Amino acid sequence: MPIKNMAEYAANGEMPEVLFWVGCAGSFDQRAQRITRAFTQILDKVGVKFAILGKEEMCTGDPARRSGNEFLFQMMAYNNINTLNAYGIKKVVTICPHCFNIFKNEYPKLGGTYEVMHHTTFLQQLINDGKVVLKDGGAFKGKKITYHDSCYLGRGNGIYEAPREVLQAFDTELVEMKRCRSNGMCCGAGGAQMFKEEEAGTTRVNFNRAEQALETGATIIAANCPFCTTMLMDGVKNKEKEDSVQVLDIAEMVAMSI
Amino acid sequence: MQIAQQILFIALAIAAVYFFVKKVKEMRRNILLGRDEDISDNKNQRWKNMVLLALGQKKMFKKPIPALLHLVVYAGFIIINVEILEISIDGVTGAHRIFAPMLGGLYAFLIGFFEVLAALVLLGVVVFFIRRNILKVGRLNMAELNGWPRNDANIILIVEVVLMSLFLIMNTADLSLQQLGAEHYTKTDSFWISGNLTGMFSGMSVGTLIGIERTSWWLHIIGVFLFLNYLPYSKHLHILLAFPNAYYSKLVPQGEAKNMKEIQNEVLYMMEPDKAPPAPTGDAPAPPRFGAKDVMDLSWKNLLDAYSCTECGRCTDACPANMTGKKLSPRKIMMDTRDRMEEVGKNINANKEYVDDGKSLLHGYITTEELRACTTCQACVEACPVMIDPLDIIMQLRRNLIMEESSAPGEWNMMFGNIENNMAPWKFSPDDRDAWVNG
Known part of the structure; x- marks a missing residue:
């Protein structure tokens, strides 16, 4: 499947329907790359004309801003917005809720206003429009699934239902954790924690959250964020359940079922 | 009688x-010792919030x-x-x-x-x-x-x-x-x-x-x-x-962090020097502190938050850092802010104006360890029945730590360096950003 970047589109004087903002995790992290590929497979299969920025994409600056380095955030924002505006980008879809939050809430104040969608909302629309049809009720027939709300999609932006609607399209049982939706618990990666050792405590946030997910008895833990996916996988491994319980991004689940 | x-x-x-x-x-x-912050928009929505949240106690019913x-x-x-x-x-x-x-x-x-x-x-x-x-x-x-x-x-x-x-x-x-x-x-x-x-x-x-x-x-x-x-x-x-x-509570999505216009401009003038205003002549006023070190650097709304806190602990109860034994407690952030504000108030009562007492909210009351435990998950903000925002205070103190004190854990300094040089928080070559396409 050929994936074109914006420079190639622009060279042919073409515009894609949507720019797929991959994000740093989706670009470089081996686990997250599988989410990226899964999502592009779906876009390709459905025939959505999309582009990536390729080498021109840069970190949105989220971990810099959340850790307190506003200067570095503003530099990244300046460069990204310049690139996007130069191409005349109108619509962006991303697989990372942190990038999504930055695009939706923080770049507009800096001169970067785009219609932005998180990939779970994008997938929900494709399913609702009948463009994505899950074969045979999906690849997880009869399995129990639990869904982990990421902070920046859920509490941060109030998106609780779209990912659940996608999961309901599967022929499976969706069970909620005690802490879900607006009471959902963080995976431990946000606020730039992903990039440092946790402060001293009695346990790790991701261990605690993964235990909550395992308590539901689900064999699939569905996530919407590459960082949550990594954190929860580590948490599942800590309980030595990695052979019986899978942590999957919703895009991977859909890609496995079409 | x-x-x-x-x-x-x-x-x-x-x-x-x-x-x-x-x-x-x-x-x-x-x-009003706090920084000025204009919160005069959306009056209708604000009245509605007051009726629903304060009078109707809507968030209590969780x-x-x-x-x-x-x-x-x-x-x-x-x-x-x-x-x-x-x-x-x-x-x-x-x-x-x-x-x-x-x-x-x-x-x-x-x-x-x-x-x-x-x-x-x-x-x-x-x-x-x-x-x-x-x-x-x-x-x-x-x-x-x-x-x-x-x-x-x-x-x-x-x-x-x-x-x-x-x-x-x-x-x-x-x-x-x-x-x-x-x-x-x-x-x-x-x-x-x-x-x-x-x-x-x-x-x-x-x-x-x-x-x-x-x-x-x-x-x-x-x-x-x-x-x-x-x-x-x-x-x-x-x-x-x-x-x-x-x-006066926040009406924008909880995920949105406050922008720092002064730094936005600084970056703009650095990248496009022609847009910079002429350098001031004579004695320019001292530039404001980046982030917050003490209560005077916080916004007046942060200080109103501190007086409004009834220490119910719903925030701390929902905090993932606190739940896993870290030192951070959003309630303590609010209590510390109020205590320090009262201390500064007494200082002013005694001296007619604030006389530097060598103390500050950051370090004096709230430690770096507490601040560094925050995942910015907004569970504390969501939990508060009276719309207190502890995260806003945490973020401002973090900004001060990083931008005024250059105080960051070594891993964060590496992350900053990577973002600056490789455009990603990890040490990968920017040339490999689209390598996944061939994987």
């Missing part, structure tokens, strides 16, 4: 209001049992205070139950209704006391509450029990006096609750009963005056400040 009582009442009322207003002005001054008890205590306490109007008029004019003859049967109904509320308040407060001190509900028994905060909570509960009991005793003695036909005690219909309690005063003389009735009346109103002046020193201040705090 009667006139002496009237003079005493007026003197007490004036003193109570005077000292309260004085303290309110002081609190206002303290709040925990239905305490919410219901709290609503009863709150509604009871507020509605019963209507009775203060009559007490005040009686106190000033020397009348006794001045509304009784005017309202006729309705009067006994109203007082009866207040009595039912008083009984419900008593019940609610007793349950609260049990939850806090016997059942030891987790969030109400954390170490940060040791000392004054714990005493403060119990003082509030005890004062409410005393005030409500005095109200019921006063009415019971009054009804007993009416039954004995005592002079000055206007005949009313029986009251719903105290009407059933007169048995406990049977056989007492008119003189004794007047003693009980007057003592209760005086202790009740003195209690109310004292409680009013206790509020500014207590977590109970939330009964007033929940309203403005809900009004």
